[in-house]
Amino acid sequence: MSQTIAVAADHGGFELKTILKEELVARGCSVVDLGTDGPGSVDYPDFAAAMAMAIRDKTAEMGILICGTGIGISIAANRFPEVRAALVHDAFTARMARLHNDANVLVFGGRTIGIEVAKDCLGVFLDTEFEGGRHARRVAKLNQHSSR
Ligand code: RB5
Numbered sequence: 408m409s410q411t412i413a414v415a416a417d418h419g420g421f422e423l424k425t426i427l428k429e430e431l432v433a434r435g436c437s438v439v440d441l442g443t444d445g446p447g448s449v450d451y452p453d454f455a456a457a458m459a460m461a462i463r464d465k466t467a468e469m470g471i472l473i474c475g476t477g478i479g480i481s482i483a484a485n486r487f488p489e490v491r492a493a494l495v496h497d498a499f500t501a502r503m504a505r506l507h508n509d510a511n512v513l514v515f516g517g518r519t520i521g522i523e524v525a526k527d528c529l530g531v532f533l534d535t536e537f538e539g540g541r542h543a544r545r546v547a548k549l550n551q552h553s554s555r
Contacts, residue, residue: 410533413467415441415454417480420473420517422446423525427471427515430526434533439467455483455492462511463489470512471529477516484512488550496520501528505535507542 412431416424421443431438441457443449451474458470470490474480477494484492492512493504496519504510513532515525537543 409435409437410469411437411439411467412533413439413441413458413461413470414472415443415458415470416473416517417443417449417451417454417475418446419451419475420480420515423473423515423517423520423522424471426522427473427525427529430529434530436533451480452483455480456487458484458512459487459490463487468511469533471515472512473515473517475516475518477514477519481514484514488553491546491549495528495532497524498527498531501531502535505532506538507545509537509542509546 414424414428428438441461442454455472458472461467462470472480472484472492481492481494484490490512491508491510492514493508493510494514495501495504
């Protein structure tokens with residue numbers, strides 16, 4: 408099934424974004440590129456916000472965010488209720504992010520992850536379904552608690 412995936416990164420993730428876009432196209436995905444469009448310095452919260460809008464408006468089913476470490480852009484993205492952004496480091500964390508957390512945004516540190524590991528994570532993330540059950544109850548509580 409063809410998926411539409413949004414991608415966004417700051418300058419710390421621009422290079423990896425370019426590589427992963429090719430990987431997505433090779434998998435038959437449609438790609439929505441929310442920037443940044445070059446290696447110049449930009450602010451990661453702007454790209455996290457653009458991703459949140461794309462997920463909220465259903466412009467894309469899922470997203471990929473990248474900054475230097477993946478930390479800042481994760482913090483920023485997870486402030487939006489529609490986003491469950493998971494910073495992953497390997498295939499195991501990518502799989503668990505889908506199985507248990509129903510993550511809809513995959514996050515990488517462009518300066519910390521290897522290209523082949525990132526590609527591996529991407530494939531696992533897109534191919535893994537949410538397990539539901541007790542995890543659905545927990546995921547539902549994420550927004551209940553954050554709106555208190
Ligand atoms: C930018 O230099 C860097 O701070 C950013 O990409 C990210 O790592 C922040 O968390």
